[in-house]
Amino acid sequence: MEQESHIILQIKNELSELKVVTDQLVNLIERYQLSKQQSHDIFMVVDELLSNIIGHAYADDKAHFIDVEITVANNMFRLLTRDDGVAFDMSAERDADTSSDLENRAIGGLGLFFVKKIVDKMTYQREDDKNVLIVEKFYLDDKSG
Amino acid sequence: MDINEEQRGDVLIVSPQGRVDSVSSGELEVKLLSCIDGGSHRMVIDFSGLDFVSSSGLRVFLMTAKKLKPLGGKVVLCSLAPEVKEVFEVSGFASMLSIKSNLDDAVAEF
Numbered sequence: 001m002e003q004e005s006h007i008i009l010q011i012k013n014e015l016s017e018l019k020v021v022t023d024q025l026v027n028l029i030e031r032y033q034l035s036k037q038q039s040h041d042i043f044m045v046v047d048e049l050l051s052n053i054i055g056h057a058y059a060d061d062k063a064h065f066i067d068v069e070i071t072v073a074n075n076m077f078r079l080l081t082r083d084d085g086v087a088f089d090m091s092a093e094r095d096a097d098t099s100s101d102l103e104n105r106a107i108g109g110l111g112l113f114f115v116k117k118i119v120d121k122m123t124y125q126r127e128d129d130k131n132v133l134i135v136e137k138f139y140l141d142d143k144s145g
Numbered sequence: 146m147d148i149n150e151e152q153r154g155d156v157l158i159v160s161p162q163g164r165v166d167s168v169s170s171g172e173l174e175v176k177l178l179s180c181i182d183g184g185s186h187r188m189v190i191d192f193s194g195l196d197f198v199s200s201s202g203l204r205v206f207l208m209t210a211k212k213l214k215p216l217g218g219k220v221v222l223c224s225l226a227p228e229v230k231e232v233f234e235v236s237g238f239a240s241m242l243s244i245k246s247n248l249d250d251a252v253a254e255f
Contacts, residue, residue, distance in 0.1 A: 015167055019168055022168075036226065036227075036228050037228050039197075040229070040232075044197075047166045047167050048167075048199060051201065110200040111201075113200075114200060114232065114235070117235055
């Protein structure tokens, strides 16, 4: 089996486009026989970060394109997103408050909270009026979660 | 997404299949709201067919609990896969929602 595999695509800023990404991810995860925990981590990071960009990055109603690059191997995965939305450093955002009760819970920051809980490294750069976010997760061995 | 339903006594068992993500959570929300509007106020959500839940999914389960509470109803979740259960635990939702290990225990809550 190859050392690592890549998914490189461009999606529109519409939630339905996430299915294009997850369909390709399903194939990749099956090929690498990743653990259920690893699979869940990857889907979580991809879903939360891309839905965040699609839902919050754009100040207009126009169509935009988001570059998505995913690398999957037995012991790591990496996601790169590149969007032309308003400058926003997700890596610097405050975590969600997870101590408040059911009635007062603010849902907004929860997705980012999960991503930060999962990934080992998160880097953000503003390049040529674009947000470039890279997150990486490393596993100790190919069966660990 | 496929969402199965089964009525057991006065308890409605809803079993979504696959993944509750940013794309499918809207569909599940519409389904659960229509069940509540249709008079199902005692509800079990069976997670045995689910292998992924994102924060948008959590929002739907929270919404269901908040809708049922003033109606004197309740929702109990059951049969969560370990990875899914962890999402509820790290977010703090596990302590705020009723979660049982299997379907029979969940139905017995009513």
